[in-house]
Amino acid sequence: MLTSIITDTRAQAALVLADGTTFLGRSIGAAGMVTAEVVFNTSMTGYQEIITDPSYTGQIVTLTYPHIGNVGVNSEDCESTRVYAAGLIIRCASPVVSNFRAQEPLDAYLKRSGVVGISDIDTRRLTRILRSRGAQPGAIVAAEAGELSEGEIQAAAKVAAGWGSMVGRDLAKEVTVDKPYEWTQGTWSLHGADGEPGFTSPDTSRYHVVAYDFGVKRNILRLMCDRGIRVTVVPAQTPASAVLEMAPDGVFLSNGPGDPEPCGYAIEAARTFLEKKIPLFGICLGHQIMGLAAGAKTVKMKFGHHGGNHPVEDIATHRVYITAQNHGFAVDAGTLPANVKATHRSLFDGSLQGMEFLDAPAFSFQGHPEASPGPHDICMLFDKFVDLMKAAKAGS
DSSP states (O other): OHHHHHOOOSOEEEEEETTSOEEEEEEEEBSEEEEEEEEEEOOSSOHHHHHTOGGGTTEEEEEOSSEEOTTOBOTTSOSSSSOOSSEEEOSEEOSOOOOTTOOBOHHHHHHHHTOEEEESSOHHHHHHHHHHHOOEEEEEEEOSSSOOOHHHHHHHHHHHHTOOOSTTOOOHHHHSOSSOEEEOOOOEESSOTTSSSEEOOOOOOSEEEEEEESSOOHHHHHHHHHTTEEEEEEETTOOHHHHHTTOOSEEEEOOOSSOSTTOHHHHHHHHHHHHTTOOEEEETHHHHHHHHHHTOOEEEEEEEEEEEEEEEEETTTOOEEEEEEEEEEEEOGGGOOTTEEEEEEETTTOOEEEEEESSSSEEEESSBTTOSSOOOTTTTHHHHHHHHHHHHHHHO
8 A cells, every 4th residue: 555655657757948958757638749938937826727828829838836736627717719838837736626616637638638748847947947048949748658768758859959939930820710709708707697606798788899819818808898898809810901891999909829020910900900090909919019010129038928926017107016927029118119108117127018109099018917817906908998999989
């Protein structure tokens, strides 16, 4: 009995970075190998929302919080239709699931989703490497059972070294929807539409917004619906002319993965909306696209911002908000034209976090005001969007 308790029979897994650094651990999720850019996220909660965020396409996520999986997984907390993170790295997988909403353990969910992961490695050491050397490609290889061979680990090292970079990758058009759809569901509540725990069904007749799906998170759509907005979600490459035919009260540019610079179709559409003075709001990739549409430049960050504890300062009021962040590119504040004003900055590295157009009803934010499960400090930006649409309707 004692031998069975102390003997770890889980399949072995390895993480190999492009610089050759190797970590040996245990498999969590599916067997096999995956290669992508390795990043770290400092959130203490919300692992399900993180891995189902399409913005993590092409990235292996390291969760710095050490104990993961204790609340299991459920069908309501997904931010999209599936897991988009290429792989998952954690310190310790909880052996116990304890939450009244849980439907299955994290390990089973990853396995069912075909996602390769690794646990039982020193995530603190890994994070220090990524902070000092920058985000870099890596490969996770997980055995079906037993131990990995030296050849399997060497093969992982080879593919990691040859993976390349996120620079120049237009991933928005890979994760977007195939055709438009309507969204009218509100946020989750202990007292949902039928009085039981679930999603609400708010009145969405006040405004109509067309949202570009570059990898949109569901909670963004829900927060707009909570504010009386009927949302029509359209594919990333939808021409501005097709959107204008829908006569929306406003246009929203969503979050998404990859490099914004190759997204010429989105930049061109944003320029049209700015010229037409349509109320425009962008988050994350949408913020970067608006920056490029204005004539600014974007840059690849050393290791990006990923987490739920990032302090952001409102430049005008000096008020500080704790925000959720997930981006590896940023708009270079020094390249903003005269008609665009910086509104927010990161207190971690001073990078641009928000901007506002002086000659159009348009603004954007780099972080995630819709963050689920949180923080919710800056979700009033959705109210600002509503105010822009209200003013536009009053003036028309």
